[in-house]
Amino acid sequence: MSLFTDPRWGEALSHLPDYLGNHVRVSLAALALGLAVSLPLAILTRNRPAPRGILLALASIVQTVPGLALLALFYPLLLLAASVTLAWFGVSFSAFGFLPAMLALALYSMLPVLRNGITGLNGIDPALIEAAEGVGMTARQSLLIVELPLALPVMMAGIRTAAVWVIGTATLSTPIGQTSLGNYIFAGLQTQNWVFVLFGCVASALLALAVDQLLGLIESGLRRRSRVRSGLGALGIAALVAATLVPTMGRSSSGYVVGAKTFAEQYVLSALMRDRLEAAGLSAAARSGLGSSVIFGALKAGDIDLYVDYSGTLWANQLHRTDIKPRAELVAELKTALAKDDITLLGELGFENAYALVMPRRRADALGIRTVADLAAHSATLSIAGDYEFFSRPEWAALQKAYGLQFRAQRQMQPDFMYAAVASGEVDVIAGYTSDGLIAKYELTALDDPKRAIPPYDAILLLAPNRAGDARLQAALKPLLGKIDIATMREANLRASGNDANSSPDAVARWLWEKVGGR
């Protein structure tokens, strides 16, 4: 199958109106807000060195914060703000999706606009500003008739830089719940769907180029005082906005939103649940690629209606518990605790996706390692890799304490690359996931945990507070409960990690339903 006949291009294209529309809307709104704040600030501070210096320093600091972190920081910030407005004024707003993404991106756009604005205005020959005053212009007229037109090329260069930055960085707004072209990239990276990754990158690059060229057209129109040119540029931007608004207008907003975290299993499960809801005649959409710290809050706030989480994760992160209980007991206690927040724990899916220490089967056999306790004797000469959060999680501390693990080196890795790394001997042991299909594919083995240092991680289905009494929803999801055993989920995950048309989350979800639907 050639690259060009790959059906995944078609699938990618079918998402384009939604992803591109959301991307354009959040980028242009952020840019507009950034300009509305930065341009007046640049004008106000152009002749005041002290505030100007402070402002530029602040904008530079913002710029040094990595885009992903800046976007992620706005979520808890807005959650806090929302709870404050709720307490003081009785109104709340969603801290999820559009708002945090727009605010963070607007902040991100400020530096080039401010710096070029100030540079452009300060670079004007003082004799001309004097001349403006001398012919009888007020300060405002001088600004509008002389200073701004003369600073325009430099200012526009800054605005164009900001536009390109914002459009590029907007791809990172997917994990905080804002649909964007980043959905292609996040989903593609997680499911090793390089067609999606490529599609997302090319689409956002083309969008950035198009907006840059349209702004360039406006600039040259203003400079040459050609209404046609600036009109065409403005028309182009307006058309872009209009084109992205149309598809959303027609979409009903009453549907169920199925959340998914940023890994393949979650993409598959959210597609499965969406299919089940649609089969029951309910309209539903998946909101994928949500950060694991964002998704629970989004459910609690009703921004998403349902998603699958894992009992041990909530146990540690939401209940802040460090003790470990047997599977059933832990889920029961969790259910009671979540009910206090009006969140429904509908039930377990049947499999567990726990952390487990994983190493090649052959190597383990050679060393005589079957359990983590056996591993402890060799750990001083071995290296271990885990995902970005593993080494800061309580499980790791518990494992170390229980077995006295002391590795030669530890590394953090993108989860999908860990398995290949341990199979090739790049690292000796990884902290993998028990439901991962790659364990079988690479002939790895998950070591037993006889002291039960790692808590259980049952996959559990959660419903938002406002869906607690929703009988149709619950009826549609019931057939999934208890039906997905670990072997089936591993096979599904293995399929999803493939790099062909049958490995898309949608296709794997259909396969999964065929397997479990009749059970």
Add this chain to the structure above:
Amino acid sequence: MSSKLAISYQHVTKRFGSLAAVDNVSLDIAEGEFVAVVGGSGSGKTTLLRLANRLIEADSGTITVEGEDVRNVDPVALRRRVGYVFQSGGLFPHLSVADNIGITPKLLGEPAAAVAGRVDELLELVQLDRATHRDRLPEALSGGERQRVGVARALAARPRIVLMDEPFGALDPLTRDALGDDYRALHRKLGLTTVMITHDMTEAILLADRIAVMRGGRLLAQGTAAELSSSSDDYVLELLRTPRRQVERLNALLPMGGAA
């Protein structure tokens, strides 16, 4: 002086930090007069000029323009009714010749058609060809043409007073001579009061009715060229010696009645 005063400085002082740029200067300029203010760099002559239309505010003393204390006049309105010609033109590079000339009438709210008509009149007045120059940008003009546009712009709102800050300083001698003569003719024809800053005593003597000499912020002397020549101040006499020496040497070097 029997005629009315156009501009009057009474004991005017302006300091920049510890430096007195203008130090207790009193000077009267009558209506219709052409006064040249002569001095070296740092003499305070440009500051003196800018005090008249409040581009700079005086620290002490009184300045009146057409009988009114400038402190009681809105500075923007004041500048719109006093023409100002800047050193090296001060033309707005992004505006056409016509838009540069018409700027003050436009600011005063005159209708576009009236402004356009006035621009054509002024182009003729400063002897620029309407068809070739009207829509050009300043960068496409020669130095002399730019300064003619600068003069036209200063005259656009029909001021009775024109302030000129070394208007012809950066021009080649022939252009400078022609422009000086042309402006002098305009001054007479339109009945203007003109105050011109220059560091060139020869130019001052040839164009102005009266000359004020400044040094270190103070007004050393004022009067016609003939009156100044009887001054007791060494600096004033030194300034006057230069053109005289030049004339003597030129007379010696150039054969009389020649083509020049």
